Amino acid sequence: MSAFSPPPHDPRVERFHSLFDAFAACGATAAGGVHRLCASPADGEARAVFAAAVRDAGGTVSIDAVGNQYGLFALAPRHGAPQDDVPQENVPLVMCGSHLDSQPQGGRFDGALGVAAAVAAGAALMAAKKATETAGAPFAADFCAVNWTNEEGARFRPSLLGSGFFAGRHDAAYALARTDDSGTSLGEALAAIGQCGNDAPPKTPAAYLELHVEQGPALEQAGATIGIVGRNWGAAKFEVRFDGEPAHTGPTPMPRRRDALLAAAYLIAQTRAIADRWPGIVHSSVGRLLVLPNSSNVVPSAVSLSVEIRAADDRILAEAAALAADAVRDAAARAGVDVGVFEPAERPGRELPRDMRDLTAACAEALGLPHLGLDTISGHDALSLLGLCPTGLVFVPSAGGIAHSEREYTAPGDLEAGFRLLLEAATRLCRAGGMVEAAIHGAADACDPVHTAR
Amino acid sequence: MSAFSPPPHDPRVERFHSLFDAFAACGATAAGGVHRLCASPADGEARAVFAAAVRDAGGTVSIDAVGNQYGLFALAPRHGAPQDDVPQENVPLVMCGSHLDSQPQGGRFDGALGVAAAVAAGAALMAAKKATETAGAPFAADFCAVNWTNEEGARFRPSLLGSGFFAGRHDAAYALARTDDSGTSLGEALAAIGQCGNDAPPKTPAAYLELHVEQGPALEQAGATIGIVGRNWGAAKFEVRFDGEPAHTGPTPMPRRRDALLAAAYLIAQTRAIADRWPGIVHSSVGRLLVLPNSSNVVPSAVSLSVEIRAADDRILAEAAALAADAVRDAAARAGVDVGVFEPAERPGRELPRDMRDLTAACAEALGLPHLGLDTISGHDALSLLGLCPTGLVFVPSAGGIAHSEREYTAPGDLEAGFRLLLEAATRLCRAGGMVEAAIHGAADACDPVHTAR
Numbered sequence: 044m045s046a047f048s049p050p051p052h053d054p055r056v057e058r059f060h061s062l063f064d065a066f067a068a069c070g071a072t073a074a075g076g077v078h079r080l081c082a083s084p085a086d087g088e089a090r091a092v093f094a095a096a097v098r099d100a101g102g103t104v105s106i107d108a109v110g111n112q113y114g115l116f117a118l119a120p121r122h123g124a125p126q127d128d129v130p131q132e133n134v135p136l137v138m139c140g141s142h143l144d145s146q147p148q149g150g151r152f153d154g155a156l157g158v159a160a161a162v163a164a165g166a167a168l169m170a171a172k173k174a175t176e177t178a179g180a181p182f183a184a185d186f187c188a189v190n191w192t193n194e195e196g197a198r199f200r201p202s203l204l205g206s207g208f209f210a211g212r213h214d215a216a217y218a219l220a221r222t223d224d225s226g227t228s229l230g231e232a233l234a235a236i237g238q239c240g241n242d243a244p245p246k247t248p249a250a251y252l253e254l255h256v257e258q259g260p261a262l263e264q265a266g267a268t269i270g271i272v273g274r275n276w277g278a279a280k281f282e283v284r285f286d287g288e289p290a291h292t293g294p295t296p297m298p299r300r301r302d303a304l305l306a307a308a309y310l311i312a313q314t315r316a317i318a319d320r321w322p323g324i325v326h327s328s329v330g331r332l333l334v335l336p337n338s339s340n341v342v343p344s345a346v347s348l349s350v351e352i353r354a355a356d357d358r359i360l361a362e363a364a365a366l367a368a369d370a371v372r373d374a375a376a377r378a379g380v381d382v383g384v385f386e387p388a389e390r391p392g393r394e395l396p397r398d399m400r401d402l403t404a405a406c407a408e409a410l411g412l413p414h415l416g417l418d419t420i421s422g423h424d425a426l427s428l429l430g431l432c433p434t435g436l437v438f439v440p441s442a443g444g445i446a447h448s449e450r451e452y453t454a455p456g457d458l459e460a461g462f463r464l465l466l467e468a469a470t471r472l473c474r475a476g477g478m479v480e481a482a483i484h485g486a487a488d489a490c491d492p493v494h495t496a497r
Numbered sequence: 498m499s500a501f502s503p504p505p506h507d508p509r510v511e512r513f514h515s516l517f518d519a520f521a522a523c524g525a526t527a528a529g530g531v532h533r534l535c536a537s538p539a540d541g542e543a544r545a546v547f548a549a550a551v552r553d554a555g556g557t558v559s560i561d562a563v564g565n566q567y568g569l570f571a572l573a574p575r576h577g578a579p580q581d582d583v584p585q586e587n588v589p590l591v592m593c594g595s596h597l598d599s600q601p602q603g604g605r606f607d608g609a610l611g612v613a614a615a616v617a618a619g620a621a622l623m624a625a626k627k628a629t630e631t632a633g634a635p636f637a638a639d640f641c642a643v644n645w646t647n648e649e650g651a652r653f654r655p656s657l658l659g660s661g662f663f664a665g666r667h668d669a670a671y672a673l674a675r676t677d678d679s680g681t682s683l684g685e686a687l688a689a690i691g692q693c694g695n696d697a698p699p700k701t702p703a704a705y706l707e708l709h710v711e712q713g714p715a716l717e718q719a720g721a722t723i724g725i726v727g728r729n730w731g732a733a734k735f736e737v738r739f740d741g742e743p744a745h746t747g748p749t750p751m752p753r754r755r756d757a758l759l760a761a762a763y764l765i766a767q768t769r770a771i772a773d774r775w776p777g778i779v780h781s782s783v784g785r786l787l788v789l790p791n792s793s794n795v796v797p798s799a800v801s802l803s804v805e806i807r808a809a810d811d812r813i814l815a816e817a818a819a820l821a822a823d824a825v826r827d828a829a830a831r832a833g834v835d836v837g838v839f840e841p842a843e844r845p846g847r848e849l850p851r852d853m854r855d856l857t858a859a860c861a862e863a864l865g866l867p868h869l870g871l872d873t874i875s876g877h878d879a880l881s882l883l884g885l886c887p888t889g890l891v892f893v894p895s896a897g898g899i900a901h902s903e904r905e906y907t908a909p910g911d912l913e914a915g916f917r918l919l920l921e922a923a924t925r926l927c928r929a930g931g932m933v934e935a936a937i938h939g940a941a942d943a944c945d946p947v948h949t950a951r
Contacts, residue, residue: 147790148743197792259748276747280793289602291900292782292805293730293875294713297772299898304783308765315759318751328746329758331793332786336601338651339734339785339803340875341901349793351746421747421794444753446745447795 055170059163059462060455065092066143066159067151076449077151080198081144082110082229087236089143089155093162093190100166101173102188106240108215110192110233111205113245116165118172118182118473131185135477138248139164139469140189141255142205142424146197150451152256152458154194156439160254160462161188164469171470183476186469187245191424192233198223199232200349201280201388206427209244224333249477250399252435253425254465256453260444261417268460269407269414270438271400276326276420277392278353279364283310283371287380289336289344304334304343306378313370314350317363325363326353326420353420357391364389392418393426398479399435405483406467412460421446433479437464509624513617513916514909519546520597520613521605530903531605534652535598536564536683541690543597543609547616547644554620555627556642560694562669564646564687565659567699570619572626572636572927585639589931592702593618593923594643595709596659596878600651604710604905606912608648610893611708614916615642618923625924637930640923641699645878646687652677653686654736654803655842660881663698678787703931704853706889707879708919710907714898715871722914723861723868724892725854730780730874731846732807733818737764737825741834743790743798758788758797760832767824768804771817779817780807780874807874811845818843846872847880852933853889859937860921866914875900887933891918 069092070077070085079085090112094104097114105113119134141157165188175181191209196202199221207213219230219239233239257263262270287301311329318327331349352367354360368384375382400416407414417438419426425436439461442452468482475481523546524531524539533539544566548558551568559567573588595611619642629635645663650656653675661667673684673693687693716724741755765783772781785803806821808814822838829836854870861868871892873880879890893915896906922936929935 146743146792146795149795195792196794197790200793202794257748258745260750260753278747289600289902291712291875292784293732293780293807294711294873294900295780295898296714297776297780299714300782302769302782304786305765305769308762308769308783311759311762312766315751315756315762322751326747326749326751328754328756328796329762330746330795330797331791332758332788333791334786336651337785337787338600338649338901339654339805340650340656341600341603341784342782343784344902351793353747419748421745444749446748447792448743448798 055163055167055466056459056462058166059159062096062163063155063159063458066155070145072148072449074449075151076148076451077145078148079143079145080147081193081195082198082232082236082238084236086144087238090190090238093143093158096162097165097188101169102165105242106238107242107244108240109205109208109218110238110240111209111244112190114162114165114188115245116169116186118168118185120180132246135184135249136187136246137184137469137472137477138187138189138251139253139465140191141253142191142194144193144195146195146447148449149447150449152451152453153258153446156256156453156458156461157254158188158190160465163462164188164466167466168469168473182473184249184473186473187248193229194424199229201386202422203424203427206424210427210431212427248432250433250472250479251425251428252399252465252468253423254437254461255423256446256451257438257441258421258446259441262438262440263442263444265415267413267415268439268457269412269464270417271403271414272395272419272436272438273400273416274394274418275392275426276353276355276418277357277360277390278351278422279360279367279389280349280351281387282347282349282385284345284347284383284385285375285380286345287343287378290342292340292342295342300342301379302342303346303380306374306380306382307332307346307348309374309377310370313374314367317352317366317370321354321359321363324355324359327351355418393429395429395436396433398483399433402468402471402479402483403435403437403464406464406471410463410467412464437461509617509621509920510913510916512620513613516550516617517609517613517912520609524599526602526903528903529605530603530905531599532602533597533599534601535647535649536652536686536690536692538690540598541692544644544692547597547612550616551619551642555623556619559696560692561696561698562694563659563662563672564692564694565663565698566644568616568619568642569699570623570640572622572639574634586700589638589703590641590700591638591923591926591931592641592643592705593707593919594645595707596645596648598647598649600649600901602903603901604903606710606905606907607712607900610710610907610912610915612642612644614708614919617916618642618920621920622924622927636927638703638927640927641702647683648878653683655840656876657878657881660878664881664885666881702886704887704926704933705879705882706853706891706919706922707877708891708915709877710900710905711892711895712875712900713895716869716892716894717896717898719869721867721869722893722911723866723918724871725857725868726849726873726890726892727854727870728848728872729846729880730807730809730872731811731814731844732805732876733814733821733843734803734805735841736801736803736839738799738801738837738839739829739834740799741797741832744796746794746796749796754796755833756796757800757834760828760834760836761786761800761802763828763831764824767828768821771806771820771824775808775813775817778809778813781805809872847883849883849890850887852937853887856922856925856933856937857889857891857918860918860925864917864921866918891915
C-alpha cells in the first residue's frame, strides 16, 4: 500500500493513467499481460500511441537509426529562433523515459510505466509553459520523453540495445544486424513497422531520470512507495553452444553418444549450484535454450543456451563467473561434446550519481512519499547512460516481487506516486536548466505556476 | 565389407539402385542426407516417385485413410476375374516395405532402403510373371510394397503411426489428429500434399518382411552382411511437462524461483545416470525439449521433453522405468515446479517368429551372404505387425553404426545384398502362396524361371 493519497481530478494524472492503459492495450494478453516483442506489430501499435500522445501535447517526434523514439518538448524560451517547437543546441535537455518492448507474455508495467510517465510529464510541462507564458519563462531546459528500442533482449540480443547505441556503446550497423531466432534482423523488423528512422538522436541530456517497477520484493517488504537506486548488481552473461553428433537414440551405444543436451543439463544444474554458494548475493539462470534437431529419436547434436550470473559484489561476481566458465568446460567434457562460448559480457556493479539520488529523495520528501535506497539487480536503460550524464533510476513496488510475467502488478496509487515523483523531478530540472544541484534545492511550492496549471 | 559380389548388369538390381537414388534426391541435404519429415513437400515428392515406380512396373497404387501407400502387384492367376491387375480376397498377399519419412537432417538409407527394395522386388516379380506366363503360373500369392506413414515420430508423435493404424492399434481419427510443433495436424499435412486417401487397406498379409539398415555397429563389428532380427528391446517412452512460473532472472530471489528448465536439467542428467547403471543393457535419452517463454531474461515457466528408456531385458526395463518415474518427481520437487507425465507407452521386448527367421536365414545361405542373429534396439514398422502375421526384419550394415544422421552410410554392395535377400524371400513366399514353411524349403535354383527373367 502506498501512503500517497492523490488529489482528485488532476488532468495530468488522468492523462498519465490513460496513456498507460493505451500502451497496455497494445499486444494485450488474455491474462492481463502484454506480448509486445521489440519491433513486432504490437510494438508498432504502442509506438503509434507514443507518437500521437507527444504530438497531441504539442511535442515533436523523431526516430533515430535504431528506432529509438524521442518525444521532444520545447520548453525554454527561443530568442529569435525561426521555429519555436524544435529543441536547440544551446538549450539544455532533460530526458526521461524507458522502453515499450516486452518479454514474451510479459507484464504491462515493465518499461511502459516509465514511458507513459515521461510522455505525461512532457505534456504537463508543456501545458505549464503555455499557461504561464505571460508571467515569464518558467523553464530553462527542454524536455525529451524517450522510448528505447529493444531494452528487453528477448527478441534480439543484447539487451539495452537502443540506449547502448545512444550512449555510443554500439554502432547502428551492429544494432540493426541483430537477428531473432527466425533470422529476421532488427533492421528488417523495424522497417516492417515503419520505425527505422534517420533523425539524429537528441543532444546528450543534462540529466536522465527513469521510472520503473522494482521487479523484486524489497519495496513491498519495507512498506515503501519509492525506491531510489544507488547501485546496480554486476552481471556476467554469455551464450554457450555445445556441438555433439546426431545419432539414433535406440541402437547407438551409450559410450559412443555425444549428447549436446546432456552437456546443457549438466551446465544448467551447475549454474544453479553456483548461485546457491552465495545465498542472496549471487543470482543465476539459464532462460533460453535451443535444441537441434529436437526430435525424440535423435541424440541432440547441438544446443545453444544463454547463461547469466549476477552478483551484489564485483569480487564475488568474478569468482562466480570463473566457476561458470569451469562448469561449461566440465559439462562439455562429461558429455564428450565440443563447446564454444560467444558474446561474453561482464558488466561490473556501478554507483548511480549521488546528486540524482539526492534530487529524487528531495522530491519524494516534498511529495510525502516513503522511500528507501536499494540496488537494482535487473538491467535498465538508465545504466546505459551512466557516465554520459547525471542519471537517476527510481522504482515503485511490484506486488509479490513478480516480474517478466503476466501476473506482474503495481497498484494504481503506486503508479501515480511514481508519475508525480518523475514530474516533480523533471519540473525542477527543467526550471534549473538541467543543473541537478540547483534542482535539489528548487522545491516547488503551492504558489508555483507549474503546480497550479492543471 | 560385404562378401557378396554382385553379377554385373542385372536390370532388377539396377532398378533397385536407381529407385533408391530417386528417393535420396527427395529432400536431399548438401551433406548427403535427407530432410524429409512426414507429410512434408519433400515426402510428397518421394511418394510420387513411389507411385510412378509401382505403376511403371505394372502395379496399382492405393492410399488408405492415414496416407499409407500400397503398391499392389497381382501375381497369382485370376480364374474368371474381370480385372486381372487387382488383388483379390481369395489370393494370399505377401507384403514388404518400410517408410519414406526421415528425421530432420536424417540419413538417406533409413526406411527408404526397405521401400526401394520392396518396390523393386514387386517389379522383378511382375516381370517374372509376364516372362513365364506361357510356361504356367509361377506365383500363388500377390505382392504388396508398402510405404508406412510417420514411422519416425519426428514430426508427429507417436512413431509407427501408419503401421500401427494398419495393425488396428490406432484408429484413423486419432492418427490424423496428431499435430506437429506448429499445430498442423497429420490430416492437414497429408491433404496439403494430396496424400490423404480413402482406399481400404489391403487384406492382412500372409507374411510381412522388412529390410532396414541396422543403425548400430553389430554387423560391421562381426563382418556380417545380413542381420536377422530375433527380438526387439523393450522401450518405455513418455512426455513430461514441468510447469513453473515466469519470473525476472535478475531480481527474483533464488528461493522464490520455480524454474521449469532447472527441473528438466535434473531429469536429463538422471535419465543418463539410469542407463549408466546397466552398461550395454539399458539405453536412455532425452532428444526433444521445448522451453517457454525461452527468453534469456525470464525464468522458464514451462518445459516439455520426451524421455526414452530402452532395455534388452523386460525386468530391467521395468526397474529402469520406475527409476525414471522417480527421477521425474524428484526433479520437480527440487526445482519447486509442477509436473505432468503424458502419453506413457511401455512396449515389452518380443520375439520375432522363428519361421520367418528361418526363411531369411535359408535365403541368406542360398545367396552366400554371411549373416547373424541380433536384436533390434530401434523400433520398426515390422514390430507393429508382430502378432498380426508372420513378420520378419532383416538388417544390412550401417558404417560406424551411425544412424539418424546425415553421415549415415551403407555400402552399395550391402544395399544390393539386402535387396537380393528380400527378392529371394519374396519370390519364395509368392511361389508358396504365402506359406512360410513351404518357402523355407522352396529354394530357387538357377533354372527357376523367376531367376532367369532379367
